[in-house]
Amino acid sequence: VKSLSFSAPPLLNTALNYIHARYDPTWESLDSRPLPTWFDEVKFGIFIHWGVFSVPSFGSEWFWWYWQKEKRPSYVEFMETNYPPGFSYEDFGPLFTAEFFDANQWAAILKASGAKYVVLTSKHHEGFTLWGSKYSWNWNAVNVGPKRDIVAELATSIRNRTDLHFGLYHSLFEWFNPLFLYDASNVFKTRQFPTAKSLPELYEIVTKYQPEILWSDGNGNAPDTYWNSTGFLAWLYNDSPVRDTVVTNDRWGVGSICKHGGYYTCSDRYNPGHLLPHKWENCMTIDKRSWGYRRNTQLSDYLTIEELVKQLVETVSCGGNLLMNIGPTHDGRIDVIFQERLRQMGVWLSVNGEAIYGTKPWRTQNDSVTPGVWYTFKPKEETVYAIFLNWPVSETLVLGDPKTIIGETQVKLIGHKGQLKWVSLGEKGMTVAVPQLTPNQLPCQWGWTLQLTNVN
Numbered sequence: 383v384k385s386l387s388f389s390a391p392p393l394l395n396t397a398l399n400y401i402h403a404r405y406d407p408t409w410e411s412l413d414s415r416p417l418p419t420w421f422d423e424v425k426f427g428i429f430i431h432w433g434v435f436s437v438p439s440f441g442s443e444w445f446w447w448y449w450q451k452e453k454r455p456s457y458v459e460f461m462e463t464n465y466p467p468g469f470s471y472e473d474f475g476p477l478f479t480a481e482f483f484d485a486n487q488w489a490a491i492l493k494a495s496g497a498k499y500v501v502l503t504s505k506h507h508e509g510f511t512l513w514g515s516k517y518s519w520n521w522n523a524v525n526v527g528p529k530r531d532i533v534a535e536l537a538t539s540i541r542n543r544t545d546l547h548f549g550l551y552h553s554l555f556e557w558f559n560p561l562f563l564y565d566a567s568n569v570f571k572t573r574q575f576p577t578a579k580s581l582p583e584l585y586e587i588v589t590k591y592q593p594e595i596l597w598s599d600g601n602g603n604a605p606d607t608y609w610n611s612t613g614f615l616a617w618l619y620n621d622s623p624v625r626d627t628v629v630t631n632d633r634w635g636v637g638s639i640c641k642h643g644g645y646y647t648c649s650d651r652y653n654p655g656h657l658l659p660h661k662w663e664n665c666m667t668i669d670k671r672s673w674g675y676r677r678n679t680q681l682s683d684y685l686t687i688e689e690l691v692k693q694l695v696e697t698v699s700c701g702g703n704l705l706m707n708i709g710p711t712h713d714g715r716i717d718v719i720f721q722e723r724l725r726q727m728g729v730w731l732s733v734n735g736e737a738i739y740g741t742k743p744w745r746t747q748n749d750s751v752t753p754g755v756w757y758t759f760k761p762k763e764e765t766v767y768a769i770f771l772n773w774p775v776s777e778t779l780v781l782g783d784p785k786t787i788i789g790e791t792q793v794k795l796i797g798h799k800g801q802l803k804w805v806s807l808g809e810k811g812m813t814v815a816v817p818q819l820t821p822n823q824l825p826c827q828w829g830w831t832l833q834l835t836n837v838n
Contacts, residue, residue, distance in 0.1 A: 483714025549595025555602025606635025751782030797825025
């Protein structure tokens with residue numbers, strides 16, 4: 383089923399609504415919906431994990447589960463040492479103060495990163511909503527803690543001050559919600575929790591905030607039929623205010639991941655290193671151990687900018703998008719190490735962005751001769767990009783895969799003036815003379831791009 387794509391005069395828009403593509407509440411029908419084209423073009427987004435778990439900011443955003451359910455010794459000891467007896471997880475709620483949260487400042491930081499979309503945790507598995515949900519009484523950011531609608535503030539700033547697409551993460555299940563625990567005890571034959579809580583929330587955030595990405599997570603070991611995922615997605619694609627632009631992922635119940643939905647995430651930190659037939663996303667964290675902010679991190683816990691650029695390049699070469707996570711503090715700050723990494727990515731993309739945004743995978747993803755060389759492609763411009771992560775010591779770079787055309791193939795180093803000399807290696811392959819540059823003359827750090835035109 384495909385949407386009509388011609389542009390119509392305003393008077394015809396109402397009529398067109400009646401002949402808009404309709405999807406049935408079945409995976410077969412829903413999976414036939416073409417992914418809105420903007421998502422593949424943008425390539426790079428920022429994930430934000432923020433919630434009550436940012437108050438203890440110890441160990442992981444799964445703090446409540448590890449402390450109360452699994453009773454992991456380090457978490458139990460942390461609570462016994464630092465909090466009075468009888469202190470509950472709910473008592474962290476009022477301490478989630480967000481006094482330094484400035485949505486305009488966040489928007490500026492996100493814009494500087496070169497990212498083209500952002501996904502905020504509207505509700506994680508703890509059940510606390512960052513908007514004043516009618517379905518989360520006294521466990522939301524408007525009633526408890528900040529006393530502010532975080533989702534609304536960030537959505538407004540992102541839309542008014544940047545060109546980023548605004549998205550929301552939403553956890554289907556909640557660890558300790560009595561209704562969910564009741565349904566789970568009935569092996570999900572009852573559906574009290576999705577009917578009273580999860581589904582109403584989804585309709586609420588889509589209608590109220592109109593996110594262009596709906597990032598579902600947390601199936602609670604229940605099938606998609608329990609969550610009525612196909613029914614909700616049919617409404618989302620057919621009748622919601624974002625039906626034409628919204629993009630969804632694949633986490634809609636047991637068995638749907640890497641199989642059904644919009645684009646595939648397959649697992650956290652998914653980076654297959656080869657081309658996939660379906661659009662996918664690598665969601666990963668700058669802090670290697672946690673999605674939420676941790677006060678007890680070491681410098682070595684954070685990925686370096688070199689590692690982050692490598693993740694981006696590998697992911698995009700293989701047809702994926704990179705969704706890179708930061709965890710703000712309980713008082714609403716984006717820690718300076720996250721700010722630095724984001725701004726570094728932005729500096730790199732300001733030079734090499736043409737080899738990332740709007741590209742397609744080439745016929746080969748990484749070079750067959752030289753390690754650390756990844757390819758992207760712009761079909762309309764007939765331009766191939768070779769992104770190399772190590773500056774060659776020998777002043778030459780051997781590329782094993784481009785097929786050159788004598789007198790026609792041209793090679794440029796992006797950010798550096800003039801053509802580069804090259805020699806053909808026969809039927810395929812070429813040796814490129816890399817300019818001798820001092821560190822100050824390099825167009826950027828951490829990775830460089832050759833622009834190849836007129837190669838087969």
